[in-house]
Amino acid sequence: MSDIERADTLPDSRAKAGRGQVPIRGIDGVQMLEPVYCANCGCRAGFATESESLTFIFALCDDCGRTAGIIDESGKLTPDEKHWRHIKQEQIDVYGRELSAEELRTVVDSDTSPLATLIKKGR
Numbered sequence: 001m002s003d004i005e006r007a008d009t010l011p012d013s014r015a016k017a018g019r020g021q022v023p024i025r026g027i028d029g030v031q032m033l034e035p036v037y038c039a040n041c042g043c044r045a046g047f048a049t050e051s052e053s054l055t056f057i058f059a060l061c062d063d064c065g066r067t068a069g070i071i072d073e074s075g076k077l078t079p080d081e082k083h084w085r086h087i088k089q090e091q092i093d094v095y096g097r098e099l100s101a102e103e104l105r106t107v108v109d110s111d112t113s114p115l116a117t118l119i120k121k122g123r
């Protein structure tokens with residue numbers, strides 16, 4: 001297992017499904033806002049619009065955000081960072097370098113290699 005696979009991901013700052021949601025009326029009708037909490041101290045850190053395309057939120061409150069290096073010191077990655085670092089490492093392991101966007105397209109279109117599978121599956 002690589003260092004990337006072992007790396008922890010940052011926690012999602014949203015509450016468990018449906019808890020604390022607040023309806024708001026907008027141009028398109030009623031939308032739900034879900035509370036977001038500081039990943040460090042747990043205090044309320046705002047709201048986010050509920051959306052299927054919003055797969056991850058990491059938030060810090062103002063006080064914790066001012067604490068320098070709080071994310072760097074944790075050594076944790078967002079799920080997207082972890083996924084893209086894994087893809088980068090796979091390119092270096094197999095090709096000895098990062099591929100261009102065109103080369104990656106070719107791999108995805110015509111290949112069933114672990115790199116193509118990794119890119120296609122998403123995080």
Ligand SMILES: [Zn+2]
Pocket residue numbers: 038039040041042043060061062063064065
């Ligand atoms: Zn905080």
